[in-house]
Amino acid sequence: MTPDPLLPELALAADLFDTLRAASLDEPGVTRASYGAGERAAHALMEGAARQAGLETERDAIGTLRLTLPGNDRDLPAVVIGSHLDSVPHGGNFDGTAGVVMGLAAAVHRARLGLRGARDLMVLGIRAEEMCWFPEHYLGSRAAFGLLPTDAPDALRRADTGRSLAEHMAEEGFDPDAIREGRATLDPARIRCFLEPHIEQGPALLAEGLPVAVVTGIRGSLRYPRAAVHGEHAHAGAVPRAHRRDAALAAVALVAALDARWAAWEASGRDLVVTAGILSTDPAHHAPTKVPGIIRFSLDIRSEDTALLAEIDAWLRGEAERLEAARGVRFDFGPGTHAAPAAMDPALRAALRESAARAGVPYREMASGAGHDCATFAGRGIPSAMLFLRNAKGSHNPEEAMAMEDFGAGLRVLCGALDGLLA
Incomplete structure (x- = not known):
């Protein structure tokens, strides 16, 4: 039997999940508060793994983590994969994190095999998606595009501390003035497309016995x-x-x-x-x-x-x-x-479906009931798509149970789609 070419990256992913759980354990689950210790540990772990694999790493003024595998033409708009690394209190280990780990695994896989695309492949670790900490939806991704209200750093207060977003950002070494001044750290013109792998947060894939789904749109x-x-x-x-x-x-x-x-x-x-x-x-x-x-x-x-x-x-x-x-x-x-609702890009959905078919990965199409940072990217006119991964026992709770076999199926679909998207 031919060895699975993704085995090294699947082992890396499993190790990252285990290490991250240990670093943010808050029984009975994990807690990675936005602009707090758990989120900081998650970003540091992903950055360290990327550096070890030879990827470029960078953090912008608001703390967005960028992990980049350079392409042959650095002037071309990049293919971007990403999700968030914060969690709800006592939450599960895979919500958001699975997407960043999968993007990193795909980039490391291509780096290991010497596969350079025509354009950059960038993986984003986005800040502050879970609005249980600061009462603002898609805080980190909207801040990265300069879309937050300029008074947000001072008006928003974290639920558990009562302290302002500005105080927490400064404590983590980031610049709240970037938000006060409406400065964007991401440019839609520099992004060819955005892909967000994410665990399904409902029971549909489990009930139907399917490992992945291609998302049609995100409910507003x-x-x-x-x-x-x-x-x-x-x-x-x-x-x-x-x-x-x-x-x-x-x-x-x-x-x-x-x-x-x-x-x-x-x-x-x-x-x-x-x-x-x-x-x-x-x-x-x-x-x-x-x-x-x-x-x-x-x-x-x-x-x-x-x-x-x-x-x-x-x-x-x-x-x-x-x-x-x-x-x-x-x-x-x-x-x-x-x-606002966000429709997923038809061409990207087709690329994911075709990759799943080539890889022999069964799938379905479905809407996302939960909100995701992908909606922010779609709202900026960036072609965007999501890939759901089967996950037992729901989400936003300690019992999240994504199987590594399903993560592997999703990684095969993602890697197969990237070949065409990076051309």
């Missing part, structure tokens, strides 16, 4: 993470229904109405997922004999359909006004975040 999102209903605290036994201003029932009524509308929108064939992730009364007033006067809640609404997201936003406002009048409460949706 409408999020209200800090919404609230304000009513009036009252005695549970002494106040009749007509005189109550019950915040809890008003919030539940909104969520129930949204669920009913979701079913109708979905039945009509429109792409949509809806989540109310937080429903909480004020702990200082918790009592089984008290009518709740305030409840806090969150909404996360995602779709590939931009018009539908706008339609839902308008519907929410109208339904809130109706409930305010009916129940004597006040809705406050608070600051929202909006991320």
